[in-house]
Every structure is written in structure tokens, then in C-alpha cells.
Amino acid sequence: MPGYPPVQPGPLARFLPPLKEGCVSRSLKTYGDAGELVLDPFGASPRLVVEAAQANRAVLVAANNPITRFILLHTIQPFTLAELQIALARLAAAPKDGSRLEPFILDLYRTECARCGASVLAESFIWERDSEGPTHKIYMCDRCNHTGEATATEADWERARVHSRRGLQHALALEQVAPTGDPDRRHAETALSVYPGRTLFALITLLNKLEQLTLPARIKAAGQALLLSAFDTVNALWGYPEGRSRPRQLIASPRYREDNVWWALERAVGIWAMEDPNLEWFECREGELPEPGTVAVFPGPMRDLVPTYQDAEVRFLLTVLPRPNQAFWTLSALWAAWLWGRAAAAPIKVALRRRRYDWAWHAGALRTVMAGLKPILNPKADVLAFMPEAEPGFMAAALAGFDSAGYRLEGRSLRLDEGSAVLRWSLADFLKQPQTQVEAQQRMASAAIKVLRVRGEPGSFSLLHAAAWCDLARDRLLAELWSVEDSHLLTTLSETFEAVLADPKTFVRLGQYVEPESGLYWLADPSQVNQPLADRVEMHVLEILRKEDGLSEVEIDERVCQLLPGILTPDRRLVQVCLQSYAVEDPTEGHWHLRSEDEPASREEDCQEIRRLLVELGERLGFAVQDEDVLIWLDEQGGLVYTFKVMETAAIGAGIEEKREVPLTYVLPGGRASLVAEKLRRDPRLREWIQDRVGVIKFRLVRRLMTEVGLTQENLAARLNIDPPEHHDPQLPLL
């Protein structure tokens, strides 16, 4: 179910699952019915909860992380712009050292313009990790209009040094999380180290001020929201220039920016002023059930929710599977303690103990949660889980975790080029007979072969991996293997799978790569393969466009995905290029319309004209022309010289296994050029084949050749190369 990139990414978007907008509501059209209760056991994605409630589901969500829960509640009922502005204004005007808080904080970032010497406020200072002072500063000078980056000075170093990590604010920041004597104190200290000293000083000053002000509850919460976003944007995780857009480890970037905290606070206003979905929520602790269209938020872990809902029979689970993120989990514990005190952070304080969350750990965690909630499930319960950040390790952990918790994989839809997968499970009690490693290896090999055959084109490691693991999960073999293999299942099976792919009798590797995860795989024996997926996608897009006018891109994408489901799901980029090849977008409405020249009748006429011209041209140049499925030009001795295939589409992949004595020349409309280029980019086989064995020319070249005087049999070959399709254009980023 495709969706749109969100218009408003929302708070902490770099840490929350990058779920596309609309994919949940689209999925709910075919999953359960309006009015039904759905349970989200992980509460990782506010967007999922909101879309489910908007689709008139009664949503019960367990949200144990106070940070995600805060975002969830204020996504369901967002702050108004006015509330956020009042919170900011109250903070700005709060008294501080005989002045007000805003100028006090801004003054921390005072520096001199490198060009005219005027006193200016820095937007950011740039630091090298572990250095004692900033290397650069970024500012805008009102006096001389100098903007951009300048080298930091000795004075900048001095000012940065004033706010060392040993100051009062640092002690307060630490005390709030882990007081003296707390076993987690040193872990809290490590977590604090991703904040530059001056940043920490500014944040804790703001936090204390917010605490002291007497504010209505909503305004205070709005102030906390602004601070939370500032906590996120001003730490050293974010690289400079742009980099590490989704950090997972709590470690400063080698080069990071120390942002002006006040301005970060100001920017946060726009982040939190979200569109109001007009929904209601309540906090449930005693097993209350929500009405359709409302959200019941359980402020704790799933394991505590289950006993309060013993009488419930949950039929539908809808969730985004969380992926381990040491950075986010640790910072959540820190931020929750800062904003709401140690007690609020207690449920997730364990995250402070820095640890590596490997995939085996994650599989075990998912197993515990999913097994633990079975008492409140209806025997016919159905699970629909989104994974917007799927990768092989995560897929393996999810599949193994669910399988051994007693769920059978019913379906999967994979768009792995953008890291997205949707998985569906049912409750299942049957287990297959125990399998051996050898049998598992055979299963994985045949699943990988099958996915390449049905797609008819080379596939990535992650695709083959997902196909193989899903195949095992479909028959609940992972649970069996895990019970035999103990905790090493993920490692052993990964090695087994790599061994499968390394077998040159079955798979060929396209390109020179060392890591098994890189490049594309294809079959050593490419018989029994389907028509290439890229060509099928093109056909479907064209059919849809000719049948229904004025659809949006997502609607077309959705139709294509329905026609090519599961492991056939094509990548979005291909669908887009197909669309652009045949249609134009009405920029105001976002609707797509077939180009007039691609209307069936006009294209048919076009193709007939080109065939006629090719017959004429061949005869004029002295060839004997046979007008069959392909046009054949013979010389005087009856030898084959040229064969042309006139097509309206760019479905050139079908001929790839054909053996022809004379290279085939495809004659296509000019509008197909970028589509041909995209197909060549995706498929190295096709690239090689086009270069060696065939040519592609545009209709307009044929028309031009007809008007050329002095064209002969001898110079024709060279002339056929003068109007190359765009894959020869060095301007296009093809590889």
C-alpha cells in the first residue's frame, strides 16, 4: 500500500519510523472493518495510530516510552499555533539576571563578523569531535551582509570554554537523571556527553525557567514540546554538512554543528503546529475499551496491559515494528527525566545502560512481546505490521521472533529498494516436523530461485534474503530451527543463506563485489523465467492510464501494486518513470493524463507510418524488405543485413534470451528514451545486451532518414547511431 512522503514530518521525525502518509488508511480498506478494535502493541508510530482512528477503528495502543507517548498524544490533539507561540513568548519574557531569558540565551552565541567586526549572533558553531573549541561559525551579519561560514577565533574558543561540562547546569542535568549513588549515573554521564557544554547550559536554564513559570497546563506542555524538539536538534549526533540523517548509535558525529538553542526553540513552533485530525483519546489503565474513532492510550508496556484486558478478544493487530535504536532509547530516558522527572523516566531508564541491541536480541524481544499478548487475542487474530526501515537483519529478527511466538506468516509485500515491507501473520498452532539445516538450505535456495524466476530480472541480496526467510516463516520452520539452534539461529541461518547464494551452479553475481549484500544476483540457468518485471510494470501503467484518466500518482502506484503483489511489488522509481513516459501531470490537481500521442489510435497510426517508412527506406537503399513481425532487410545475395522491430512501448526485455544472427534494432517513440535508460540502469543484463547485440532508435530518426539525400547502404550504419536514446547521454546518471 503506497503512501506519500508526509507533508509535515512531525516532531523527532529522524527517530520515529518513516512511515509514509496514507499507507495505513489505504491498508485498512481491506483489513478488518470500520468500528473494530485494533491493538498496537508497540506504539512506535503516532501516524499509524492517527490514521487507524481516522479510519474509524477503536484503537488501543500500548505506549511505554514517555517521549513517543507525548508525541502521540500531541499528534492526536495537536497544540494550536497560538498555544505554541504563547509558550515561546512566556519563556522569552521570563526574567533572567536583570534581563529577559531570550536575550540571555541568544547572548551565549555572540561572536564577531569575520569581515567587518560587528557583533553578531551565530546560528551555529561547527566542531570537530573531541576538539576543545569550534572550528567554524555560521552567521548572518546585518551590517555588512556577510552570510555563511567563517573560521572561529580565539575569542570564540574562550566563550565556548566558559561553559565547561563541569558547571552547575551540567550537575543539574545529571542529577535530574541519575542522582549521586545511582548505579546508572556513569551511563547518564555518557549520554550527556553528546551535548556541547554551552548547549547543556542553555537547555537546563530554559528547563528550569519553564518549571518556575506559572503556566496553564496546555501552555506548559507546549513549552515542553518546544524544548523536546530543541533537545533533539541541538545535540552532536547530527553531522555537518548534512549526514547521518537517521542516527542509531549515541555517538557524536566526527564533525557536528552546535546550534543556537533559542533559534532551535523558535523553529520547533512550526514542527508542533500540526494539522488537527479531530480525534479523541483517553488514558486507560483498567481495561476500558475505546469507541470507534477514538484512541485508548495505555501508558505502559504490553506485558502490563494484558492482565487488565483479560476479557477482551482482540481480533486485529496493527503496528509498526520498532527497530532497535540505542541513540533514541537512551536519549528518551534522558529527555523524559529532564521534562517530567526521574519517576516518569523510570520505565525506560534501563536504556541508559549502553548496550548493543543486536538482531538476535531484537528477535527475542519481539518474541516475548508477541507471545505475551496471546491471552487477549481472538483465535482468528490477524496481525498487520509495517516495516518502513526493513533490512535483512531486521527482517530475520521479525520473522524469527513472530514465528517462535506462535504466529504464521500469511503474506508479505516488499519494496526493499526503499526499505519498506509489510508483513501479515495469523495465530497458528501447528508446527512442522523438525527440519535440519540441510533442508533449510534447500528451502532457502528454492525460494531465492523462485523469486528471480517470477520477477524475470536480477534481484538484490535483500530481496532474495526476504524471500528465503519469508518462505521458512510461512511454514513456521524458523520456530523449529530456533528451538534446536538456541540463540544462534540468526547467525547460522545467515551463513547458510550466504552459502546458498555463493553456489555458482545456481546463481550468478552481476558485477564485481566483495560483500554478499552488494550488487545483483541472477540465475545460472535462466530458462523458465517470466517476462521481466520492468516490462510488466510498463504494460500495467499504460493500461491503467488508458482505462482511467486523471488518477494521482499514488492511485496509479496502488493499482500497479495490486496487479503485482507480494514479492513482485515493483520499486516506486520504476513506476514513476513509466508514468512520466506516457503521461503528464496536471500540476495544480496532481492528476495524470495520458499524452495525446500515446492514445491507442494515434500510436497505432504512428507505428504503421514508421513501418511503412522503413519499408520504403529499405527499398530505396536497394534492400529486399520483408514486412513481418519484425522488418527484415536483405541484401542482393539474400543475406540478412538489418532487422527492425517497431514498438510503441519500451518492452525490450522479452528478447533478451533470443538468439539472433543479426542484431535487432528497436524502433521506439522518442518519449520512451528515459524509460529505456531506467530499465538499463536497473538491469545489468539488459545493459550488456543492448550494447552488444541490439540498437534502439527513435521514430524521429526514421523520419529524418527519409528526407536525407546521399544516404546509401554504406553510410546507413553510421547514421543509425546519430540519434541515440538517452542512455548514451553522459548527462544522465545511469549507473
Ligand SMILES: [Zn+2]
Ligand atoms: Zn559584518
